[in-house]
Amino acid sequence: MAAPKSCALWSYCGRGWSRAMRGCQLLGLRSSWPGAPLSARLLSQEKRATKTHFGFETVPEEEKGGKVYQVFESVAKKYDVMNDMMSLGIHRVWKDLLLWKMRPLPGTQLLDVAGGTGDIAFRFLNYVQSQHQSKQKRQLRAQQNLSWEEIAKKYQNEEDSLGGSRVVVCDINKEMLKVGKQKALAQGYRAGLAWVLGDAEELPFDDDKFDIYTIAFGIRNVTHIDQALQEAHRVLKPGGRFLCLEFSQVNNPLISRLYDLYSFQVIPVLGEVIAGDWKSYQYLVESIRRFPSQEEFKEMIEDAGFHKVTYESLTSGIVAIHSGFKL
Numbered sequence: 582m583a584a585p586k587s588c589a590l591w592s593y594c595g596r597g598w599s600r601a602m603r604g605c606q607l608l609g610l611r612s613s614w615p616g617a618p619l620s621a622r623l624l625s626q627e628k629r630a631t632k633t634h635f636g637f638e639t640v641p642e643e644e645k646g647g648k649v650y651q652v653f654e655s656v657a658k659k660y661d662v663m664n665d666m667m668s669l670g671i672h673r674v675w676k677d678l679l680l681w682k683m684r685p686l687p688g689t690q691l692l693d694v695a696g697g698t699g700d701i702a703f704r705f706l707n708y709v710q711s712q713h714q715s716k717q718k719r720q721l722r723a724q725q726n727l728s729w730e731e732i733a734k735k736y737q738n739e740e741d742s743l744g745g746s747r748v749v750v751c752d753i754n755k756e757m758l759k760v761g762k763q764k765a766l767a768q769g770y771r772a773g774l775a776w777v778l779g780d781a782e783e784l785p786f787d788d789d790k791f792d793i794y795t796i797a798f799g800i801r802n803v804t805h806i807d808q809a810l811q812e813a814h815r816v817l818k819p820g821g822r823f824l825c826l827e828f829s830q831v832n833n834p835l836i837s838r839l840y841d842l843y844s845f846q847v848i849p850v851l852g853e854v855i856a857g858d859w860k861s862y863q864y865l866v867e868s869i870r871r872f873p874s875q876e877e878f879k880e881m882i883e884d885a886g887f888h889k890v891t892y893e894s895l896t897s898g899i900v901a902i903h904s905g906f907k908l
């Protein structure tokens with residue numbers, strides 16, 4: 582597996598450090614190389630010693646990104662079928678609920694980070710298209726004197742059918758995006774949709790670009806969650822909304838016992854049987870247990886500068902949707 586080029590960038594913690602590293606990269610330098618300035622080498626050694634978690638494993642920070650990349654490269658082709666099997670289709674309801682919470686207005690510019698195979702983007706396009714069609718129907722009913730040609734013209738323009746709304750799917754993994762693009766082609770999604778390879782911790786977009794930022798089942802995999810949240814804040818327009826759908830903490834002790842049983846005894850077995858990949862699904866359930874609780878995550882979102890942060894737990898807290906605004 583070839584880790585993405587931006588792998589070296591995973592070994593930073595703050596923005597300044599990231600920029601310095603990027604500068605070194607552009608100059609073809611690495612801070613660990615003997616030719617690099619002493620201060621950069623010392624910082625690099627310090628960073629190398631910083632540990633994080635990959636599921637229940639403790640790993641050096643700079644290794645986590647590569648490991649996560651491998652997981653999703655490995656599961657990409659079976660990803661959608663696995664989700665339906667493991668969740669008995671419930672993940673579809675959770676994703677629909679995210680859209681209902683979002684209620685995008687005509688002309689919404691959405692960025693779906695860690696968008697993978699496009700589930701959120703396709704739901705968004707369906708939603709805005711049906712909203713726009715209803716609006717057009719209402720307008721047509723009000724303009725009874727239009728000719729048939731004029732009516733047909735209104736329905737023909739594909740770009741127009743979305744009322745100016747657009748979605749950009751951004752994901753770090755080429756294989757996940759490849760599967761997503763194939764799905765889009767097969768299901769006839771073309772207009773208003775773009776696919777971008779990029780890291781949630783260092784988004785390849787200008788400041789104040791998007792009305793809504795979504796991340797579904799993605800942020801748990803990011804090495805520096807605080808950095809990803811700051812990036813979300815940066816790319817949103819003032820007034821823009823952050824929405825995150827992620828596994829969370831089950832508070833009912835009985836459900837929690839059943840959930841643990843299902844997670845640890847069933848999910849990796851399904852992973853092995855269906856996708857031939859026990860390890861990736863073991864990582865999935867372990868990473869869920871490592872993720873902060875609803876309240877802790879809410880605080881992290883507030884720390885990144887978001888206001889009016891709220892959350893809603895779904896299915897007894899198996900997942901939660903967090904929402905916040907950039908003011």
Ligand SMILES: COc1cc(O)cc(C/C=C(\C)CC/C=C(\C)CC/C=C(\C)CC/C=C(\C)CC/C=C(\C)CC/C=C(\C)CC/C=C(\C)CC/C=C(\C)CC/C=C(\C)CCC=C(C)C)c1O
Nearest residue numbers: 660663664667668671672798839840842843861865896897
């Ligand atoms: C590598 O990384 C990943 C790979 C991926 O493919 C996906 C993701 C990201 C995840 C998504 C996009 C979401 C979709 C994927 C999942 C939901 C899989 C993860 C699943 C869990 C962590 C477990 C929770 C699942 C659910 C609540 C869905 C519903 C499932 C059931 C109700 C289980 C029913 C199954 C059986 C009855 C089969 C027999 C099971 C046993 C013998 C074991 C014992 C099990 C039980 C007694 C029942 C299980 C009970 C629960 C799960 C709790 C029920 C809770 C309530 C009803 C509130 C990715 O990062």
Ligand SMILES: C[S@@+](CC[C@H](N)C(=O)[O-])C[C@H]1O[C@@H](n2cnc3c(N)ncnc32)[C@H](O)[C@@H]1O
Nearest residue numbers: 653695696697753754757780781797798799802
């Ligand atoms: C469980 S999938 C979620 C896909 C999709 N959002 C969904 O709900 O089905 C997690 C995705 O996060 C992506 N990912 C992991 N780390 C990332 C990062 N640092 N930046 C962008 N995407 C990342 C993975 O490549 C993968 O496609």
